[in-house]
Amino acid sequence: MASKFETPQVRKFPIIPKLENSATSHLSPFKSKEEFQSSLGYPGELVENWQEKAIDKMGDLLGKYRSLRVYLDSCIQCGACTDKCHYYQGTKDPNNMPVGRQNLMRSVYRRYFTLPGKYFPKLVGAKDLTKEVLDDWYSYYHQCSQCRRCAVFCPIGIDTAEISMAAREVMDSIGVGQKYCNEIIGKVHKIGNNLGLPEPALADTLEGLEEDVLDDTEIDVKFPLDVKDSEVLLVTPSADFFAEPHVDGLIGYAKVFHQAGISWTLSSHASEAANFGMFIGSYDNMKKLAMRIREAALELNVKRIVFGECGHAWRVAYSFLNTLAGPFDFLDPRYPVPQHICEITNGLIDQNVLNFDKSANDDMTLTYHDSCNVARASSMGGIMGGQFTIPRKIIQTVANNFYDMDDETIKEKTYCCGGGGGLLTDDLMELRVKGALPRMEALKHLIEEKGVTHMAAICAICKSQFSKVFQYYDLELDQIVSLHQLVSNALIMNKKEV
Amino acid sequence: MSFVTILYAAMFYFAAAILFIGLAYRVYEYAKIPAPLKIPTPPAPMTQKGVAIRIFREVVFFESLFSATKWTWLFSWIFHLALLLAAFRHLKYFTDPVWFWVSFELVQVAGHYAAYLMLAGLLGLLARRVFVDRVRYISSPSDYLILVLIIAIAGSGLMMKWFPSDILAIKLFFVGLLTFNFSELPSDVVLLIHLSLVIALMIIFPYSKLLHAPGLFFSPTRNQVDNARSKRHVANWAKRMESTK
Numbered sequence: 190m191a192s193k194f195e196t197p198q199v200r201k202f203p204i205i206p207k208l209e210n211s212a213t214s215h216l217s218p219f220k221s222k223e224e225f226q227s228s229l230g231y232p233g234e235l236v237e238n239w240q241e242k243a244i245d246k247m248g249d250l251l252g253k254y255r256s257l258r259v260y261l262d263s264c265i266q267c268g269a270c271t272d273k274c275h276y277y278q279g280t281k282d283p284n285n286m287p288v289g290r291q292n293l294m295r296s297v298y299r300r301y302f303t304l305p306g307k308y309f310p311k312l313v314g315a316k317d318l319t320k321e322v323l324d325d326w327y328s329y330y331h332q333c334s335q336c337r338r339c340a341v342f343c344p345i346g347i348d349t350a351e352i353s354m355a356a357r358e359v360m361d362s363i364g365v366g367q368k369y370c371n372e373i374i375g376k377v378h379k380i381g382n383n384l385g386l387p388e389p390a391l392a393d394t395l396e397g398l399e400e401d402v403l404d405d406t407e408i409d410v411k412f413p414l415d416v417k418d419s420e421v422l423l424v425t426p427s428a429d430f431f432a433e434p435h436v437d438g439l440i441g442y443a444k445v446f447h448q449a450g451i452s453w454t455l456s457s458h459a460s461e462a463a464n465f466g467m468f469i470g471s472y473d474n475m476k477k478l479a480m481r482i483r484e485a486a487l488e489l490n491v492k493r494i495v496f497g498e499c500g501h502a503w504r505v506a507y508s509f510l511n512t513l514a515g516p517f518d519f520l521d522p523r524y525p526v527p528q529h530i531c532e533i534t535n536g537l538i539d540q541n542v543l544n545f546d547k548s549a550n551d552d553m554t555l556t557y558h559d560s561c562n563v564a565r566a567s568s569m570g571g572i573m574g575g576q577f578t579i580p581r582k583i584i585q586t587v588a589n590n591f592y593d594m595d596d597e598t599i600k601e602k603t604y605c606c607g608g609g610g611g612l613l614t615d616d617l618m619e620l621r622v623k624g625a626l627p628r629m630e631a632l633k634h635l636i637e638e639k640g641v642t643h644m645a646a647i648c649a650i651c652k653s654q655f656s657k658v659f660q661y662y663d664l665e666l667d668q669i670v671s672l673h674q675l676v677s678n679a680l681i682m683n684k685k686e687v
Numbered sequence: 688m689s690f691v692t693i694l695y696a697a698m699f700y701f702a703a704a705i706l707f708i709g710l711a712y713r714v715y716e717y718a719k720i721p722a723p724l725k726i727p728t729p730p731a732p733m734t735q736k737g738v739a740i741r742i743f744r745e746v747v748f749f750e751s752l753f754s755a756t757k758w759t760w761l762f763s764w765i766f767h768l769a770l771l772l773a774a775f776r777h778l779k780y781f782t783d784p785v786w787f788w789v790s791f792e793l794v795q796v797a798g799h800y801a802a803y804l805m806l807a808g809l810l811g812l813l814a815r816r817v818f819v820d821r822v823r824y825i826s827s828p829s830d831y832l833i834l835v836l837i838i839a840i841a842g843s844g845l846m847m848k849w850f851p852s853d854i855l856a857i858k859l860f861f862v863g864l865l866t867f868n869f870s871e872l873p874s875d876v877v878l879l880i881h882l883s884l885v886i887a888l889m890i891i892f893p894y895s896k897l898l899h900a901p902g903l904f905f906s907p908t909r910n911q912v913d914n915a916r917s918k919r920h921v922a923n924w925a926k927r928m929e930s931t932k
Contacts, residue, residue, distance in 0.1 A: 347906070
């Protein structure tokens with residue numbers, strides 16, 4: 190297991206840390222085994238002529254992704270991004286400065302793909318792709334959660350996520366894959382969800398939830414699975430089926446659908462919203478995973494697709510699903526495809542379909558964590574900034590006590606939880622704890638100033654990450670809550686069956 | 688024709704060819720490579736017009752940089768503004784008759800004082816590169832050299848105030864290059880240094896980070912419309928993977 194490490198000090202006034210060379214060069218996630226690699230179409234171990242293969246793959250990607258090509262060319266090395274990454278702030282490692290991370294690939298790009306790099310490598314900082322460089326790639330491209338905070342501040346809009354995705358794709362193609370991501374993608378291909386939860390187990394879990402809700406509320410709220418001709422196909426992260434506080438969010442969605450009289454179903458074929466194909470930069474894998482959702486929607490003959498609380502899933506859903514698995518002309522054209530559960534709840538609030546007893550959440554003073562991929566890679570409600578306003582509006586509709594964290598740490602400037610982008614694995618616990626620092630600082634300041642007790646989020650990774658790292662910062666794991674858990678607490682249910 | 692005139696005429700044609708063909712080729716490459724996925728960053732406009740406004744604000748005000756770091760913004764904005772003003776002043780060497788607005792006193796005077804502004808901005812950027820540990824860490828020799836090169840261009844240009852050349856002859860030389868009606872270039876040392884440095888800058892432009900200029904216009908995080916749900920966006924290479932289902 191990971192060696193002992195110190196939790197970073199929570200600073201009263203965050204200042205930019207001094208560099209500590211190689212502070213986290215020892216952090217690398219477990220490598221993927223042959224069986225997981227081959228099921229995704231990648232070599233099982235480092236191939237013999239890996240250098241040549243890697244450069245070929247880079248050339249291939251440079252011709253396919255304008256972002257990669259333009260971003261490798263255009264960096265001015267101005268330093269605007271250097272202090273913007275949560276991993277840099279938490280680890281002080283210069284390779285965790287966004288430009289430092291990018292330069293690991295940019296130096297290789299310059300060496301093999303540009304004239305000055307071929308003839309004057311030292312002058313322009315070009316480097317051969319050696320084994321040491323590959324090791325640095327593996328280490329530091331798995332210390333990027335692809336949260337895009339740096340891209341917001343870059344004068345050219347250079348997005349480090351594009352580069353780290355490409356790097357992971359190059360490494361996979363020569364047999365150097367990450368265990369956590371690739372094992373999970375394999376499970377989705379084989380079983381249908383990240384947790385490897387087969388259909389009977391899922392049906393069982395949902396039945397249990399129905400009993401729990403019935404015991405709690407005396408109302409027969411259904412959790413339908415594979416019910417044909419439903420109005421809505423709900424696609425949600427599989428953590429929603431059992432993890433805390435995720436499952437309380439799922440109960441919230443079910444209550445909203447029940448109360449609004451919208452028929453809905455989950456699918457055992459597409460029982461996972463998350464699309465880890467994005468983390469490894471693989472268009473092919475991302476498309477295959479997205480196609481399950483299309484297939485499920487066709488098979489179940491639904492009219493709309495709704496996504497549960499999941500940050501990266503919502504990015505793929507909002508920004509990529511139409512591209513990867515569209516066109517969705519077989520669905521009801523009155524609704525965007527897909528919709529977010531917050532858009533559903535928000536719409537029902539606007540139509541006065543839902544009534545709330547706000548005092549049910551009075552035991553909490555709340556704040557809201559903008560999950561990085563919702564904040565910086567998607568929107569909601571068809572309006573600019575809807576991804577910021579809609580969740581806040583819902584919280585303020587169902588609860589009395591709400592405060593925002595510091596402006597520099599929310600909305601488009603939000604900090605990643607520290608576990609996004611395929612890093613939510615125990616073998617990277619040191620990185621996760623350190624990367625959580627800026628969010629923990631903003632939260633702790635608000636706890637001191639306003640007496641905030643709980644933080645709501647709409648991302649399965651954020652929820653899992655916080656419930657794990659909170660203890661390192663002297664917080665309780667149940668201080669992270671699902672947004673629809675708050676909805677669930679306050680929603681006034683009719684006893685009468687719909 | 689003196690040797691100096693022939694040499695500089697040849698070098699300017701060569702450098703201009705590298706600059707314009709090189710830059711055109713880069714732009715062609717950037718335009719040809721597809722952006723397969725929608726990746727705009729917030730605040731992401733939902734219309735093409737909104738995107739145009741966003742790019743305008745980035746190009747003119749360096750809005751993102753302003754939100755990132757005030758010092759770097761200040762130095763680089765001053766430098767780029769001064770570069771523009773100096774370029775306006777220099778148009779008098781290339782236009783015959785001189786465009787009416789270029790001959791305005793204000794344009795000419797602003798272009799002169801721009802040299803001081805430019806030096807101030809560039810020295811600020813250089814100081815940041817030397818003294819801020821994070822920026823020093825990411826700097827390669829070429830990052831310093833480009834700054835030094837532009838500082839030397841501004842400095843040598845400013846020196847011509849004290850080591851003047853025959854302005855009319857310079858103008859005839861450049862207009863001659865443009866119209867193939869060649870004329871002698873004065874062989875004053877400061878002038879020749881200034882011109883040599885400009886030639887060097889023209890040559891390295893399409894091979895260096897100076898590509899950030901066209902790059903900004905091709906940056907998908909900034910130039911894409913946020914409309915993925917309502918408008919299907921598929922790259923040509925991805926169309927091959929489309930199934931019939």
